[in-house]
Amino acid sequence: MTSDPHNLAGAYALDALDAEERTSYEAHLAECTDCAEEVRGFRETAARLGAAQETAPPSPLRRAVLDAAARTPQERPVVVELGGQRRPRPGWPVRLLLVAASLALVVGAAVFGLSQREEADRMEAQQAAITEVLSAPDAAMVSAPVDGGGTVRVVQSAEMGKAVMVVSELPRLDDDHDYQMWTQSGGAMHSAGVIPRDEQGSRGAHVMDDVTGVTAVAISVEPAGGSAEPTTDPIVLIETA
Incomplete structure (x- = not known):
């Protein structure tokens, strides 16, 4: 686990840790009464939240989502390819090569x-x-099953203008496709990012910092790297307002 276990109570209560993190955290819980009490509190809160009924979206909503998304441009991420390493020129003294190699190891360790x-x-x-x-x-x-398998849960605070999307057990895709998250507001769809590939078949939690005015969230299967707008029907669409 790469984070202070005392900060993981919320993610553990939401079942957003992967198997390795969960095992490590549960070992910590056995020795930390403060964290155990915090987890109990979060689970009670999550249970109360889970009592809310999810709302099935009206049948025309999916088509409206795609139509709105088609009119919404999106900036694509800038990818900068790193140049290949240069090979040392023939004739360098062996000692100089060893020094260079040692320096590279030190720099690499620091990075x-x-x-x-x-x-x-x-x-x-x-x-x-x-x-x-x-x-x-x-x-x-609000939670909903995903077409093809898996579950999505969304916890939202309108007062804070923030939400957390938790994905669980989404089926693994081939290398040519990714899952992409979307938010709907003002009749338009906006990309909320591509779900990391290591979360396919596992769990992951994604914080949405500004959901004021967002009325629904969705996930679709897109070409690897994501799309400017959905190119397929959403595999899950959850109304949040």
Whole structure:
């Protein structure tokens, strides 16, 4: 686990940890009464939220979603390819090559350590955001099964203008396709990002920082890397307002 276990109570209560994280966290719970009490509180809250009935979207909504999405442009991410490493020129002294190799190892270790720290910070911030939404006084949860398998849950706080989408057990896709999340507002669809491939067949939680005015969330199967607008019918569409 790459984050402080004391920050994972909310994600654990939402069943948003993968198998390795869950095993590690449950070992921590056996020794930490504070976290165990916090998890119990979150589970009670989640149970109350889960009592809310999900609303089936009206039949014309799916077509309206796709029509609105077709009119909504989206900026595509900029991908910068890294150039290949240059080979050392023939004739370099062996000692110089060894020094260069040693320097590369030191730099590589430093970069790796920095990336690990950044990843830990990112996960810690994400878990804090999940906990914040889940514990909001007006938090409301809606869940729905996914066409083809899996489940999606959305916990939203209108007062905070934030939501958490939790995906569970989405079927694995081939390398040419990805799952993409969408939000609907003002009659238009907006990309909420591509679900990481390592969450396929597993679990994942995604914080949506600005859901003010969002009336529905959806997931569709898109070409690898995502699309500017949905190219297929959503496999799940949940009304949030």
